[in-house]
Amino acid sequence: MLHPRRSAQYVLLCDLCEAAPVQSHCERCNINLCKACVGEHLSDTSKRHNVVSYLHRESTRNYSKCPKHADEHCKHYCEKCDIPICITCVSAGKHKGHDISDVLEKLSSKTQSLQEDLEELETRIYPRYEKMASDIQTDKAQLETNYGKLTRAADQQEKILHREITAIVNQRKYDIREKKNKHLSTLNRNTDEITQKMTEIKQIMSDLKSVLESNDISFTSTYKSRNSEFRTLPPKVRITLPSFSPQKINKDQLNEMFGSVTSLSITTEEQDDTMKSPEAVSSPPVKPLLDEPRLVATTNTEYRPLFSVRCLSDEQIWTCGDSKIMKLLDLQGKLLTSIQTESRYRPEDIAVTRDGNLVYTDFENKTVNIVKNKQIRTVIRLQGWAPLNVCSTTSNDLLVTMINDNETQSKVVRYSDSIETQTIQFDDQGRSLYSYGNYTKYINENRNLDICVADYWSSAVVVVNQSGKLRFRYTGHISNTEKSFDPVGITTDSQSHILTADFRNHRIHILDQDGQFLRYIQNCHLRDPHGVCVDTRDNFFVVELDTGKVKKIQ
Known part of the structure; x- marks a missing residue:
């Protein structure tokens, strides 16, 4: 004061x-x-x-009263017990042998740590949360605009279909009018012919009456009968009315013709790098390809032959081959668990869902099955078709390649919770996108939501967008002149690169998302590469059909 x-x-x-x-x-x-x-x-x-x-x-401003000795202040700090203590506590023996430091020095150290935390929260962490919240508000503000575009696109398609339907209806009405006029014209001609005959007959009848009334031999002798001419009536015209045969509306075809709205893809992006301390170095957003691929691990599966591999984690892989048993292995080849197919037929292909559950296709049994907690449940049962290969999408849908029983058709079908939501079979000209042979058609969804199929029988990688419209076909690089291009396994990485196994040429083709050839993987002593996949770090896994080995390539 x-x-x-x-x-x-x-x-x-x-x-x-x-x-x-x-x-x-x-x-x-x-x-x-x-x-x-x-x-x-x-x-x-x-x-x-x-x-x-x-x-x-x-200075006692930072000293607290000792809870055990009311007359003392805590001027010391027990490092082992992590508490402030007074001089009496030190001499009492309970803290004997413990490291004792000055409480003010400890306070200064802790204050510095708290100050650093506060500074990081204020300058780095909280502003990022603020930005995320702001970005979400921006996204919400754009919802009406973005979904309005979708609604307007549907309205435009409605107008186009109405215009086409109106044109078709007008054409049919024109055809009906033409047929009606032709019908009427035919009846008019027939009427004119009959009317003419009737006029002639009436004239003859009148003449005959006049001859009979005159009782004149000269008229009678000159009369020539025409009755035989009129006894044969003119041909009767029979006209069958045309009919309208409306086609039964196929709602599925109508839906497909109108167009579809793709699934809402909701993904999360790890942002741990934004929460690291200022000294931490974040990974670059774009990962360049190494100048030379490196073989970093080889796993022996004991399958002969070996068909497919899928990553459950960066250290664990599901495999399947010519056996009814599917194996989960670590990268050293140790068996972690095994699953036997329910039908006891070998699986055609396997996949791993975003939830970490195993999926397998059973060609002989015409089913797609999911394994959860070692329990097998059939989620898709086909009739007239048999499943080939399968993949799980970012939205946790299943994409399945399949052929019909007489091997004259093939297609890709999307399933959401066991319900068929999309069929991809033909291009814009009505031609089949995929070959009909009973050969592998490995499938994978790219990060840009393109659907990529390695069609072995047609020697092509066929890529369509998420709506099923053909984007491109890749039929091999110009340098691939020794043998035909035989794509088998196919996968994609975080950069939307497409990697496919060229079976007979013993190498891997790497393409960008638009189908442009980038390079080969061919210096890792690959033999008959078949199924492929990548882990979360973009390490590439490829199976060798005849050796039964899985090779991990960086």
Whole structure:
């Protein structure tokens, strides 16, 4: 407070009388005293005191009272017990052998750590959350605009279909009018012919009456009968009315013709790198291909032959071959678990869902099955068709390649929760996108949601967009002149590269998302590469059909 006689100066007053300036300080009671009040304070003999000059006092602003010794302040810190303690606690023996430090030094260290945390929260972490929240608000604000575009696209398609239907209806009405006019014209001609005959007959009848009434031999002798001419009636025209045969509306075809709205793809992007300390280095967004691929691991599966591999994690792989048993292995080849197909036929192909469940196709049994907690459940049962290969999409749908029983048709079908939601079979000219042979058609969804099929029988990689419209066919690189291009397994990485196994040429083709050839993988001693996949770090896994080995390539 301001001193009454020194109006421009602040003066610290005694804590007891609150009137006289401070001259002393009791370190044990942490109280400021004037000269007159020192004696009164020391008269309290219920506790010990240590009164010193105020100028020579120790700073006690950060000392707390000891919970076990009320007269003491905690001026020390037990590192092992991680608590502040007083001098009596130190001498009491409970903390004997423990590292003891000065409480103010410990406070300073912890304060520095807290200050760093606060600074990081204020300058790095919280602003990122703010930006994420702002981005979400921006996305929400754009919802009406973006979905409005979809609605307008549907309205435009509706107008186009209405226009086409109106044109078709008008054409049919024109055809009906033409047929009606032709019908009427035919009837009019027939009427004219009959009317003419009737006129002639009436004239003859009148002439005959006149001859008979005249009783004149000259008229009678000149009369020539025409009755035989009129006994044969003109041909009767029979006209069958045309009919209208409306086709039964196939709602599925109508839906397909109108167009479809793709599935809402909801994915999460790990943002741990944004939460690292300032010293941490984040990974670059684009991962360039290595100049030379490196073989980093080889796993022996004991299958002969070996068909497919799928990553459950970066260290565990599901495999299947010419056996009814599917194996989960680590990269050293140790068997972690095995599953036997329900039908006891070998699986045609396997996949792993986003939830980590195993999926397999059973060609002989015409089923697609999911394995959860080692329990097998049939999720798709086909009739007239048999499943070949399968993959799980980012939206946790299943894409299945299949052929019909007499091997004259093939297609890709999307299933959401066991319900068929999309069929991909023909291009815009009505030609089949895929070959009909009973050969592998490995399938994978790219990060840009393109659907990529390695069609072995047609020697092509066929890529359509998420709506099923053909984007491109890749039929091999110009340098691939020694043998035909025989694509088998196919997969994609985080950069939307497409990687496919060229079986007879013992190498891997790497394409960009638009089908442009980038390079080969061919220096890792590959033999008859078949099924392929990538892990979360874009490490490439490829199976060798005859050796039964899985090779991990970086």
